[in-house]
Amino acid sequence: MGQKRCSNCGTWNENEAEKCLECGELLDRKKARIIRLKKEGKLPLKIEQSPLFEIRPEFPWWRKLILYIVRPIYWTFFTIASFILYLIAWIAA
Numbered sequence: 001m002g003q004k005r006c007s008n009c010g011t012w013n014e015n016e017a018e019k020c021l022e023c024g025e026l027l028d029r030k031k032a033r034i035i036r037l038k039k040e041g042k043l044p045l046k047i048e049q050s051p052l053f054e055i056r057p058e059f060p061w062w063r064k065l066i067l068y069i070v071r072p073i074y075w076t077f078f079t080i081a082s083f084i085l086y087l088i089a090w091i092a093a
């Protein structure tokens with residue numbers, strides 16, 4: 001088993017350790033970066049999008065086709081639903 005070095009204080013930690021024993025810094029750099037970006041509010045919106053409708057290049061062609069058809073329907077429905085909600089809120093006010 002290897003060891004990971006803390007990027008913050010330089011302490012060597014077990015490879016399975018998520019956080020530095022010495023200072024508590026996250027050892028998973030990808031995770032640490034996402035958390036830092038979230039804190040700063042710089043996280044790109046793409047990651048926040050529903051993974052259900054994400055089109056990935058590794059998907060088989062039929063799945064991409066379904067997503068291409070379903071996505072506009074979903075967004076249309078979502079837009080109408082939010083408009084109705086807005087109307088209800090407006091009438092109730």
Ligand SMILES: [Zn+2]
Nearest residue numbers: 006009020023
């Ligand atoms: Zn550390």
